[in-house]
Amino acid sequence: MSEFDIVVVGAGPGGSIAAKVAAEEGYTTCIIEKENLRDEGRYKACGGAMAWELVEEIDYPEEKVARVIESLELHHVDGETYSKEGKGAVVWRSVFDKFLTDMALNEGAKLKDKEALLDIEQNGTNYKITTTQGVYDANYVVAADGVTSRTLKRLGWPDFHSDDLILTITKEMKLNSVEIDERLGKDKVHLYFGIENLIPVGYAWLFPKADHITVGWGNQINLIKNSREEFQKFVSLSTVEKSLRGSEEAVFKPHLIPVGLRPQLYKEKVIAVGDAGGIVDPISGKGIPYAMMSGQIAVETIKKCENKDRIKRIGEYYKKTLDRKFLKILELKRQARDRIFNDEKSLKNFLSLWETHRSSEIVMKGLI
Numbered sequence: 001m002s003e004f005d006i007v008v009v010g011a012g013p014g015g016s017i018a019a020k021v022a023a024e025e026g027y028t029t030c031i032i033e034k035e036n037l038r039d040e041g042r043y044k045a046c047g048g049a050m051a052w053e054l055v056e057e058i059d060y061p062e063e064k065v066a067r068v069i070e071s072l073e074l075h076h077v078d079g080e081t082y083s084k085e086g087k088g089a090v091v092w093r094s095v096f097d098k099f100l101t102d103m104a105l106n107e108g109a110k111l112k113d114k115e116a117l118l119d120i121e122q123n124g125t126n127y128k129i130t131t132t133q134g135v136y137d138a139n140y141v142v143a144a145d146g147v148t149s150r151t152l153k154r155l156g157w158p159d160f161h162s163d164d165l166i167l168t169i170t171k172e173m174k175l176n177s178v179e180i181d182e183r184l185g186k187d188k189v190h191l192y193f194g195i196e197n198l199i200p201v202g203y204a205w206l207f208p209k210a211d212h213i214t215v216g217w218g219n220q221i222n223l224i225k226n227s228r229e230e231f232q233k234f235v236s237l238s239t240v241e242k243s244l245r246g247s248e249e250a251v252f253k254p255h256l257i258p259v260g261l262r263p264q265l266y267k268e269k270v271i272a273v274g275d276a277g278g279i280v281d282p283i284s285g286k287g288i289p290y291a292m293m294s295g296q297i298a299v300e301t302i303k304k305c306e307n308k309d310r311i312k313r314i315g316e317y318y319k320k321t322l323d324r325k326f327l328k329i330l331e332l333k334r335q336a337r338d339r340i341f342n343d344e345k346s347l348k349n350f351l352s353l354w355e356t357h358r359s360s361e362i363v364m365k366g367l368i
């Protein structure tokens with residue numbers, strides 16, 4: 001049995017940053033990832049949009065950015081359009097996630113890829129993890145294996161409420177970059193809303209990448225009657241149809257987004273980060289930066305509690321730090337989400353506010 005101070009399950013943004021910080025702090029660290037990370041070919045369903053500040057913060061090379069974005073167009077199917085300025089990036093997740101995992105490996109973390117966690121059980125004060133390839137002993141476990149976390153399922157943690165799950169469908173449509181520029185605008189991402197005539201609680205999107213358009217659709221899972229038909233309705237909107245005309249389908253993939261917290265974020269020496277904990281913006285579905293921040297905070301909390309001999313309080317301190325940094329705002333956004341999607345008037349009011357304000361500002365100032 002291989003022994004590690006910290007085993008991180010999942011090499012997404014949450015897991016890779018947790019492993020990077022753990023290795024920097026001197027912990028023996030291993031990431032277990034079910035996919036093959038050796039090339040950049042792994043596909044992950046995601047818009048891949050992020051603020052430019054994040055690109056700069058991690059020194060993400062500009063040549064790895066699939067598109068630089070300057071504005072966001074918010075469309076209501078009734079015809080209104082709202083434009084929101086702001087520099088951002090759209091990335092391929094295979095490339096971005098690999099970059100973050102490499103940061104962890106450069107600090108000395110070990111990676112076991114093509115290896116899925118099958119089971120986890122408590123073993124005295126440690127954890128015994130069984131994967132498709134071996135058995136590991138971990139003093140601490142960071143569950144970063146996404147919304148359907150097998151780690152937390154096997155440990156018997158409570159699952160998400162169905163109101164807090166968005167089912168998404170993503171298609172990558174191949175098209176040459178000149179046509180993408182003409183149809184979507186060179187530096188624009190587009191979001192589509194409409195409670196009655198499109199999506200009751202959620203939205204759809206067209207994101208430009210270098211030579212692909214990412215077509216996405218997401219709706220609260222317990223309100224969906226037929227996801228393929230509803231997705232098709234979006235793709236058949238005349239503006240969308242025109243944007244995609246002549247493009248070639250390269251990928252079709254459903255995936256879940258958690259838009260409310262898992263009822264439990266920690267127990268003893270296991271901490272949930274990123275999507276495994278539901279740490280995602282409930283209005284936009286943005287999860288990459290929150291996964292990274294929660295991964296970092298999880299390991300920093302372990303270190304701090306060990307230094308102060310307060311190991312029993314790791315979970316409590318983790319939650320308190322998340323609350324202070326951003327979780328309280330995400331909880332306010334979760335409440336606001338119900339109000340925003342209550343009717344078209346509230347939705348349009350929110351879209352017009354979003355044009356000029358950050359969504360965190362809207363909820364903190366109580367503007368909706």
Ligand SMILES: Cc1cc2nc3c(=O)[nH]c(=O)nc-3n(C[C@H](O)[C@H](O)[C@H](O)COP(=O)(O)OP(=O)(O)OC[C@H]3O[C@@H](n4cnc5c(N)ncnc54)[C@H](O)[C@@H]3O)c2cc1C
Pocket residue numbers: 009010011012013014015032033034035045046047048049050115116117118144145146147149150151168169170216255256257273274275276280285286287288289291
């Ligand atoms: C369609 C869609 C569009 C999105 N668009 C955006 C966007 O534009 N911007 C944004 O910020 N966020 C976006 N998100 C959200 C974002 O993708 C997630 O919040 C983010 O990936 C969470 O990171 P994570 O590390 O917590 O989990 P993940 O990225 O899900 O990583 C989990 C990892 O665990 C691995 N794993 C799973 N099970 C096991 C197992 N049993 N054993 C070992 N490994 C396992 C997986 O292979 C995966 O690599 C989108 C999500 C979806 C579904």
